[in-house]
Amino acid sequence: xxxxxxxxxxxxxxxxxxxxxxxxxxxxxxxxxxxxxxxxxxxxxxxxxxxxxxxxxxxxxxxxxxxxxxxxxxxxxxxxxxxxxxxxxxxxxxxxxxxxxxxxxxxxxxxxxxxxxxxxxxxxxxxxxxxxxxxxxxxxxxxxxxxxxxxxxxxxxxxxxxxxxxxxxxxxxxxxxxxxxxxxxxxxxxxxxxxxxxxxxxxxxxxxxxxxxxxxxxxxxxxxxxxxxxxxxxxxxxxxxxxxxxxxxxxxxxxxxxxxxxxxxxxxxxxxxxxxxxxxxxxxxxxxxxxxxxxxxxxxxxxxxxxxxxxxxxxxxxxxxxxxxxxxxxxxxxxxxxxxxxxxxxxxxxxxxxxxxxxxxxx
Amino acid sequence: xxxxxxxxxxxxxxxxxxxxxxxxxxxxxxxxxxxxxxxxxxxxxxxxxxxxxxxxxxxxxxxxxxxxxxxxxxxxxxxxxxxxxxxxxxxxxxxxxxxxxxxxxxxxxxxxxxxxxxxxxxxxxx
Numbered sequence: 001x002x003x004x005x006x007x008x009x010x011x012x013x014x015x016x017x018x019x020x021x022x023x024x025x026x027x028x029x030x031x032x033x034x035x036x037x038x039x040x041x042x043x044x045x046x047x048x049x050x051x052x053x054x055x056x057x058x059x060x061x062x063x064x065x066x067x068x069x070x071x072x073x074x075x076x077x078x079x080x081x082x083x084x085x086x087x088x089x090x091x092x093x094x095x096x097x098x099x100x101x102x103x104x105x106x107x108x109x110x111x112x113x114x115x116x117x118x119x120x121x122x123x124x125x126x127x128x129x130x131x132x133x134x135x136x137x138x139x140x141x142x143x144x145x146x147x148x149x150x151x152x153x154x155x156x157x158x159x160x161x162x163x164x165x166x167x168x169x170x171x172x173x174x175x176x177x178x179x180x181x182x183x184x185x186x187x188x189x190x191x192x193x194x195x196x197x198x199x200x201x202x203x204x205x206x207x208x209x210x211x212x213x214x215x216x217x218x219x220x221x222x223x224x225x226x227x228x229x230x231x232x233x234x235x236x237x238x239x240x241x242x243x244x245x246x247x248x249x250x251x252x253x254x255x256x257x258x259x260x261x262x263x264x265x266x267x268x269x270x271x272x273x274x275x276x277x278x279x280x281x282x283x284x285x286x287x288x289x290x291x292x293x294x295x296x297x298x299x300x301x302x303x304x305x306x307x308x309x310x311x312x313x314x315x316x317x318x319x320x321x322x323x324x325x326x327x328x329x330x331x332x333x334x335x336x337x338x339x340x341x342x343x344x345x346x347x348x349x350x351x352x353x354x355x356x357x358x359x360x361x362x363x
Numbered sequence: 364x365x366x367x368x369x370x371x372x373x374x375x376x377x378x379x380x381x382x383x384x385x386x387x388x389x390x391x392x393x394x395x396x397x398x399x400x401x402x403x404x405x406x407x408x409x410x411x412x413x414x415x416x417x418x419x420x421x422x423x424x425x426x427x428x429x430x431x432x433x434x435x436x437x438x439x440x441x442x443x444x445x446x447x448x449x450x451x452x453x454x455x456x457x458x459x460x461x462x463x464x465x466x467x468x469x470x471x472x473x474x475x476x477x478x479x480x481x482x483x484x485x486x487x488x489x
Contacts (some may be wrong), residue, residue, distance in 0.1 A: 318403040
């Protein structure tokens with residue numbers, strides 16, 4: 001049975017086309033359509049309901065120690081008010097989830113996780129806690145909106161009181177008032193544009209949604225759904241759990257080595273990844289050369305006639321801003337150099353593609 | 364939502380316009396393009412391909428998904444609408460003007476609905 005975020009009625013009122021996603025009923029698009037919503041975020045601003053995401057708290061004397069143990073990134077140099085991205089691995093090196101860590105204080109952290117993994121993550125973390133620490137799943141008490149696009153700051157700034165908006169990318173302000181509503185505001189996002197993520201109580205989020213849309217309307221702000229969320233993140237080559245990484249793909253294979261600190265003292269998955277050494281396959285970007293659109297789970301071949309696939313696509317779409325089709329794929333490292341020609345099987349046809357540098361789009 | 368009376372419809376949301384007994388234009392309905400969303404790619408058959416009533420003859424792709432398009436008639440593809448190859452969005456903008464294929468040597472057709480019957484079907488499906 002699917003759950004509704006507090007904004008369900010607001011989505012219907014705004015013409016949202018509702019679909020099931022991660023256990024929730026959410027709009028895949030509104031009346032404007034996926035392309036217009038995507039372009040709004042790239043050229044003006046878009047507003048997303050991301051209340052389905054999970055929020056978990058780690059507090060106490062050993063909170064930091066648990067973070068270091070559970071996650072692959074190193075949080076030693078993290079300051080209060082910083083956000084840091086990290087994969088969370090199984091002992092095999094495969095990925096449990098990827099998430100953002102928000103540091104309130106040395107003994108107080110917020111973890112923001114994928115909606116579809118929230119219960120899995122909570123269970124995993126609970127069963128691996130060390131020492132003196134309190135763990136709490138506060139997802140049901142937390143709603144979240146994402147305001148993304150070059151005009152996001154211009155829209156938000158006049159509504160702020162009680163402090164300053166976060167300036168630095170990947171930083172946050174824990175207690176601000178936005179249009180009189182108490183929010184945590186971070187300078188983060190999943191679109192490849194400048195923008196903010198706003199966390200507030202479920203009781204306040206409808207009011208916040210309406211106020212932001214009203215304030216942003218003269219500047220071209222429109223509500224945006226899951227369809228645009230996916231094309232935006234794909235165009236910016238941001239990985240998505242369940243596609244570019246999962247329990248059978250290590251973060252090193254996904255190209256997230258920067259967030260896997262192998263010289264940190266032990267963390268879950270470190271031994272397995274050390275033993276595996278340099279990955280034999282890696283994530284690449286592909287630009288379609290033949291007419292067609294590759295999606296996820298398409299076989300990839302080293303030649304037009306090869307009988308055996310060498311890899312598979314993990315995501316793919318037509319990019320509304322760039323105007324061409326791209327895919328991300330997991331291929332052997334010796335076929336990963338930019339310029340390499342590869343062939344993708346799309347519903348029985350082999351389409352030629354070329355390996356290109358990631359990201360496809362950069363703001 | 365538009366339901367022009369000069370074409371006939373399939374339950375699967377395609378339309379057919381008979382230019383004469385043996386020649387027809389085929390496209391997708393306004394309801395179809397609305398359900399599909401922004402179309403970004405169209406895969407058409409080639410001229411001289413045969414098409415069969417009730418069978419898929421093309422597919423259209425929105426940002427999120429691919430959908431088969433079914434042929435209302437049996438015959439031979441005389442012409443394809445090449446404008447759709449570069450501008451698939453024409454199907455969204457003008458679903459009854461942007462025909463997909465022109466079929467000649469028409470020998471058979473699938474179950475076809477009048478505009479009233481099709482409009483009723485849509486209302487019932489909702």
